[in-house]
Amino acid sequence: MESKLKKENDKLTNLENEVKALQSQVDEKKKEMDRLTGELKKAKDEPRTLIAGQYVVGKDLPAGRYQVTNIGDGTNFFVYDSSGYPTVNTILGEDFYGDYVFFTDDGDQIETHGKVKLIPVE
Template structure:
């Protein structure tokens, strides 16, 4: 645009304009031989025509240049508009991508929150396990104490059984049934043992109160042999084949 302004300020252009005015005046006078002073020089009608033609040519050139500049400006404008449109599309795509990333981030945040909750649950479970381990350790200590007590009792029982000895009298075999001490079985001290499979063994006093309730045998729930005192009036009940061995 500055260049175009320079053209309008050109000396040639204004000369052309002035020449046109002079020509009009000359025609008005009607003399082709008249001379006028132009920029300090006297010029003839023909000279003015030449200058007018030159001015018209210069004006045409200026108009062409202006048109070219306008077209160039329009092209530049379109290019800039296209660039702006491209930038707007790029910004729009970037915004969409940013929204997508924000959505992914929100999902990741939910996953992170769930992970934190799982970690907290794990810590709680770990604390519970530690507490249970503490209780279990205490139970193990109690069990060990009980096992030691059982071992001591078994040793005492072995000592007692070692003291007890058979009298040498004939053992009494009983099959499943009820027996009265004094009439069916002599009163005395006996070691009851099973014959074959284990069995339940009971002894009731004269009032019917149970004195003995054992499982004879070597099974998982059996108690093994059992030593007891049979008094007159007691009732012996066995659910299987047993043997009563007299002992001292």
């Protein structure tokens, strides 16, 4: 009887260790998922290429959240709200300056001094 009890206790200990190992794997996957969901998700809309110029949000392109990246050597990039107040003033480039993520509303004005790509993001 005592050896049977010891066998059952050993099985229980093994199962507890297995549960701990599985819980550790679940915790690691949760951390990974939290990290990944914090990254930008591309929206379903297609990216838009803008050449140097000025664009009105709501007329030339829909309002929303965008990631802007330069195409070429780099450029100055601005967004002004409907009152003319600058909400984005950045330099886009390959070396020191990178992409930029921003929100737009109808009536905002986008100005770029070079070719850029706007990628809708969630």
